Amino acid sequence: MIYCAAGIRKPVEEAARLFEKEYDVEIRLDYGSSGELEGKIELELASNAPRCDVYVPADVSFVDRARSKGLTQESLLLAQFELILAASNDQNFSLESIDQLHTEGIPYGMCDEKAGAGKKTRDILSASGKWEVTKEKARVTFPRVTELAGAIQTSDNVQAGFIWDSTAKQFGLKSIPLRELKNSTSTISANITTATKNPTWALRFARYLAAPEKGSPLFEKHHFTPIQGDTWVLEPEIVFYCGGVNREAVAVALKRFQEREGCLIKTQFAGCGTIVGSIQSGQFNMPDLFMTCDVSYMAMVQPEFTEPSDVSSTRVCMLVRKGNPKNIQTLNDLARAGIGIGTTDPQMSTLGALSHAMFEDLDIKQSIQENKSIIVTSPTAHELILQMEGHDKLDVALVYEANCQHLESNVEIIDIHHPLAVATQNIATARQSKFPHMMTRLKQEVLSTQSHDSFINHGFQWEGPDTGQ
Structure with missing residues (x-):
């Protein structure tokens, strides 16, 4: 079950239908405002009757709030869009600021603050001190951005409104740039719910939405700006080079990640001198992820890897x-x-x-x-x-x-x-990995609270982020 913000419906629905055909799985979708859907997830969790597997809100602020409530876990970036003032094509007014919108008396609408577009309008205009007056002068408020877009398109009572640029293009509306709406980009993501009973397939669909060969072209088709995800493979094979001292301590994280993500982790445990020699010998010996016995060995191959994170020491x-x-x-x-x-x-x-x-x-x-x-x-x-x-x-x-x-x-x-x-052990992703986002999630698993406990139990000192232990 996918809970999807109404303004993102078209690319997500199209991707879901393609995914169903390719892999013979059923995907159900439910649409609403981002805040409305968040409330449903929270209520269902409290009632011990969770339905949602993937939550796709219209802005990262909803993601942060849902995660702080313990409603979601992994988050995969999908695309971006911008908040604009939209009008129908037969309107010929020219505006540059919110103040002009008010002084010229143009009837406009906005979205409820539970909707991503409404919350973004509030956040952006609050920064310039224009929120309260804009909210007060609005002719009408809609619960969903698509309903507001439809009203702008068909009603004389609503000549303009604050909606997403992608929604405006889908409804054939024109964009009126206002100086207060600069830097109003929102980021869309697919978020795996904490209570999902199908984490592997939920993650697979989220990766499908983000994949440059699959979901990204659909977002672009519907006027979003895609954020390129990992190369699409249903069951990715990950190559993990790891210093031998970490073998037992890291095993718990690798097993948990492999089962949840539905991937295969091919591990090579060896002395770091041997591993570095293999990496330096050429690109065909490059892993996706490298965890050292000591940071000095990462330094020898650092240009081939992203910024490393310390994990432990002994x-x-x-x-x-x-x-x-x-x-x-x-x-x-x-x-x-x-x-x-x-x-x-x-x-x-x-x-x-x-x-x-x-x-x-x-x-x-x-x-x-x-x-x-x-x-x-x-x-x-x-x-x-x-x-x-x-x-x-x-x-x-x-x-x-x-x-x-x-x-x-x-x-x-x-x-x-x-x-x-x-010796301090650190971990980093190879720059040429086809799965950099998945590697970020694997690193997070290695740096998690459960992994902390495993390293401590195997005689290491913890050098990773504070886990509250």
């Missing part, structure tokens, strides 16, 4: 045998002879690169090399820990705290106090 620590038989207290102790050290590969892994950078900074790298102390170099921390737990040739392994949540009791953790002993 510290590097030393894992030693139970009872710490070699009495290892600090990194400097690793310079002693007779200590078997394990690290991850510094060329393939963020963890290994940070570990070796600390050796060099503390001027112990040469001693470690001369003593031939590094006896294990593994691709991942997971493999390194397995070797530490499996046999006793290793005395110490440098791993992340996030790797140590479920270890056996035969090892202990020694903290490292060094500025390089922390």
